[in-house]
Amino acid sequence: MKNARSHLNELLVTLPSLLWLAIFFLIPTLIVLAIAFKPTDFYGGVGAGWTLETLRSLGNPNYPAIIWRTILLSIATTIICIVLAVPTGYYIARLGTRWRQIMLLLIIVPFWTSFLIRIYAWKVLLHPDGLIKKFLASLSIVDIHTSLLHNQWAVLLVMVYTFLPFAILPIYAAAEKFDYHLVEAARDLGARQWQGFYKVFLPGIRRGLLTAILVVFIPALGTYLIPDIMGGPDAEMIGNKIAQRVFVDRNLPHASALSALLTLAVFLPMVAVLFLQRKKDGSEPIIKESA
Amino acid sequence: MASTNYLEFENVSKHFGSIRAVDRVSLSIAKGEFFSLLGPSGCGKTTLLRILAGFENPNTGRVILNGRDITDLPPHQRRVNTIFQSYALFPHLTVRENIAFGLRIEKRLKKEIDTEVDRMLALVQMEDQAHKYPDILSGGQKQRVAIARALIKKPEVLLLDEPLAALDLKLRQRMLMELDLIHDEVGITFLYVTHDQGEAMSLSDHIAVMNLGIIEQIGTPAEIYEAPRSSFVAAFIGDTNFFEGKVTDIVGHEYSRLTIDGFPDVLCFNDKHISAGNPVFLSIRPEKFHISRDAPPNSNKRNIMRGLVEDVIYQGLLTKFWVRVQEYRLSIVQQHSRFLLDEKPIRWNEEVWISWHADDSFMLERYSESDEQLVSLPPENIGDVNGEAATPE
Numbered sequence: 155m156k157n158a159r160s161h162l163n164e165l166l167v168t169l170p171s172l173l174w175l176a177i178f179f180l181i182p183t184l185i186v187l188a189i190a191f192k193p194t195d196f197y198g199g200v201g202a203g204w205t206l207e208t209l210r211s212l213g214n215p216n217y218p219a220i221i222w223r224t225i226l227l228s229i230a231t232t233i234i235c236i237v238l239a240v241p242t243g244y245y246i247a248r249l250g251t252r253w254r255q256i257m258l259l260l261i262i263v264p265f266w267t268s269f270l271i272r273i274y275a276w277k278v279l280l281h282p283d284g285l286i287k288k289f290l291a292s293l294s295i296v297d298i299h300t301s302l303l304h305n306q307w308a309v310l311l312v313m314v315y316t317f318l319p320f321a322i323l324p325i326y327a328a329a330e331k332f333d334y335h336l337v338e339a340a341r342d343l344g345a346r347q348w349q350g351f352y353k354v355f356l357p358g359i360r361r362g363l364l365t366a367i368l369v370v371f372i373p374a375l376g377t378y379l380i381p382d383i384m385g386g387p388d389a390e391m392i393g394n395k396i397a398q399r400v401f402v403d404r405n406l407p408h409a410s411a412l413s414a415l416l417t418l419a420v421f422l423p424m425v426a427v428l429f430l431q432r433k434k435d436g437s438e439p440i441i442k443e444s445a
Numbered sequence: 446m447a448s449t450n451y452l453e454f455e456n457v458s459k460h461f462g463s464i465r466a467v468d469r470v471s472l473s474i475a476k477g478e479f480f481s482l483l484g485p486s487g488c489g490k491t492t493l494l495r496i497l498a499g500f501e502n503p504n505t506g507r508v509i510l511n512g513r514d515i516t517d518l519p520p521h522q523r524r525v526n527t528i529f530q531s532y533a534l535f536p537h538l539t540v541r542e543n544i545a546f547g548l549r550i551e552k553r554l555k556k557e558i559d560t561e562v563d564r565m566l567a568l569v570q571m572e573d574q575a576h577k578y579p580d581i582l583s584g585g586q587k588q589r590v591a592i593a594r595a596l597i598k599k600p601e602v603l604l605l606d607e608p609l610a611a612l613d614l615k616l617r618q619r620m621l622m623e624l625d626l627i628h629d630e631v632g633i634t635f636l637y638v639t640h641d642q643g644e645a646m647s648l649s650d651h652i653a654v655m656n657l658g659i660i661e662q663i664g665t666p667a668e669i670y671e672a673p674r675s676s677f678v679a680a681f682i683g684d685t686n687f688f689e690g691k692v693t694d695i696v697g698h699e700y701s702r703l704t705i706d707g708f709p710d711v712l713c714f715n716d717k718h719i720s721a722g723n724p725v726f727l728s729i730r731p732e733k734f735h736i737s738r739d740a741p742p743n744s745n746k747r748n749i750m751r752g753l754v755e756d757v758i759y760q761g762l763l764t765k766f767w768v769r770v771q772e773y774r775l776s777i778v779q780q781h782s783r784f785l786l787d788e789k790p791i792r793w794n795e796e797v798w799i800s801w802h803a804d805d806s807f808m809l810e811r812y813s814e815s816d817e818q819l820v821s822l823p824p825e826n827i828g829d830v831n832g833e834a835a836t837p838e
């Protein structure tokens with residue numbers, strides 16, 4: 155009896171956010187999915203009736219490679235961002251208030267400049283006549299004829315640059331709340347520095363880590379501006395294809411089908427991660443961290 | 446076996462900027478003893494523990510444990526374990542995993558770890574809670590897990606940083622007894638940090654009283670209570686009545702007469718042979734006075750004077766009196782040896798006789814660096830231990 159009541163309470167409390175999710179996330183996603191089963195019409199809009207034609211056209215032989223590259227680049231971006239963000243977040247969290255504010259400001263400052271301008275700035279830097287290229291060539295690290303632009307590495311570099319702040323902030327937030335006596339306790343019990351770090355600090359900020367991973371990985375999968383500007387034909391990502399279908403081919407159903415595929419690719423690993431997390435925590439409630 | 450210098454601090458100092466958190470501390474602790482560092486908050490106790498655990502590097506001095514200089518060893522190579530002020534239990538591990546942590550790091554066999562953990566769980570009576578996470582444990586239970594987690598490493602010294610401070614009074618008393626039992630059972634050297642004189646007095650074999658980074662006195666609880674070497678120690682341990690006076694002449698071999706502004710002349714034991722003309726502090730503990738309606742028998746070693754009772758606080762076991770003698774208000778405690786219904790107890794506003802034996806008071810030179818503070822601070826800043834001491838008005 156009491157249990158049923160608390161379930162009802164829980165439902166009432168979560169109802170607003172459920173509604174919000176339904177209206178702004180679930181329904182649009184379903185619409186996108188639905189469009190994938192519609193034919194195109196003559197004017198580049200969505201025609202009447204239903205068809206499986208679009209799904210069949212996903213058999214485009216280019217797609218598997220592009221999807222694979224998208225996933226690889228996104229995973230690489232996520233890993234590099236996390237590896238850079240953990241020490242940075244740790245470091246900032248341990249600074250005095252004054253320096254901490256300055257560092258946080260420095261991380262946020264780039265957002266005051268347009269995203270596009272910042273990407274073009276990278277293009278200028280990596281350009282054959284750009285600073286970086288000239289510098290590296292003068293040290294004979296790169297051959298004067300190899301291009302730093304228009305390849306996967308340039309895309310990866312700018313993706314890391316773009317998403318790094320989004321990884322640092324949640325990790326910093328978790329590191330700031332972390333009780334560093336725990337690391338001392340571990341050291342006291344015989345742990346070396348790195349053991350204290352990975353047996354106590356990393357588990358202590360695991361929610362921040364999870365947030366950082368999702369916040370980098372999901373938008374990374376959908377990136378299209380960065381490969382568009384920095385990449386060449388062999389650095390295309392699925393986002394580019396979706397954009398092409400919408401803006402060039404005016405084929406909304408095809409774009410929708412690709413989007414649905416991407417959503418699925420994002421959604422499945424996320425569910426898997428959450429499921430594993432839940433299972434491993436066992437009796438531990440999800441809201442534990444806030445205590 | 447019981448060598449007195451199992452653990453030694455030799456002239457250890459630690460500065461934070463201009464703060465001398467620990468100032469030329471030398472200490473010698475015997476194997477297996479329960480040793481307390483006692484002092485007000487901010488006096489450097491935690492810093493000294495952290496130096497021993499390896500979390501702070503001293504600016505000067507050495508730390509020797511069991512014949513080995515450990516001053517420069519990293520924390521994980523020292524055979525000392527700490528019970529932190531905040532317990533610092535790992536929130537992502539269960540009670541069992543917390544206790545096992547130190548042995549897992551050593552990569553010990555799983556079977557061995559399980560046996561040891563079970564033994565520790567039994568020692569601290571936490572067998573039923575083994576699978577819980579720390580955040581649902583009570584303060585006392587967390588405390589026990591912290592003890593078990595440290596003891597499982599079989600340290601040469603167990604460090605306890607105000608382990609009872611976060612508990613309520615009842616629980617504190619129980620844990621106090623349990624700590625005593627555990628110490629007897631495991632026989633490990635305990636270095637116990639506290640600002641609570643009651644804890645230190647009841648548990649310790651020896652106490653070092655600290656103030657402003659300095660060790661004021663080292664001794665057994667009785668030595669520190671009965672023969673404090675500085676005014677700070679006298680005021681910090683137990684209640685006392687303080688007087689500022691001057692030695693006027695030496696009486697016999699071991700006694701001196703003092704003049705005190707606003708108080709009758711006093712005869713006092715002078716084992717320190719402070720010579721005439723020197724300013725001194727006189728300290729008399731509240732229970733050393735005798736209070737009576739009739740004049741006490743005369744004796745040449747007794748100080749006898751008249752006073753006016755300004756307040757009487759009956760507390761069952763004892764009664765506290767505030768008695769005015771000239772410009773001083775004395776804090777006096779009398780224990781009840783018997784209760785007679787027809788006896789008329791001493792009342793408020795009564796004139797009474799006050800007496801005490803010259804041997805029951807002691808004089809202190811002004812050598813304690815903290816004396817300045819002691820006199821100038823308002824009583825509430827010194828803490829309740831001194832809150833009731835007599836002060837000239």
Ligand SMILES: Nc1ncnc2c1ncn2[C@@H]1O[C@H](COP(=O)(O)OP(=O)(O)O)[C@@H](O)[C@H]1O
Pocket residue numbers: 461464465466484485486487488489490491492493
């Ligand atoms: N890391 C630190 N940085 C600066 N000052 C410190 C630091 N640790 C302790 N102190 C100062 O050293 C003094 C002694 O501190 P502590 O050892 O914690 O005292 P206790 O444990 O006796 O309360 C205090 O004045 C404190 O403010």
Ligand SMILES: [Mg+2]
Pocket residue numbers: 487490491606607
């Ligand atoms: Mg402390």
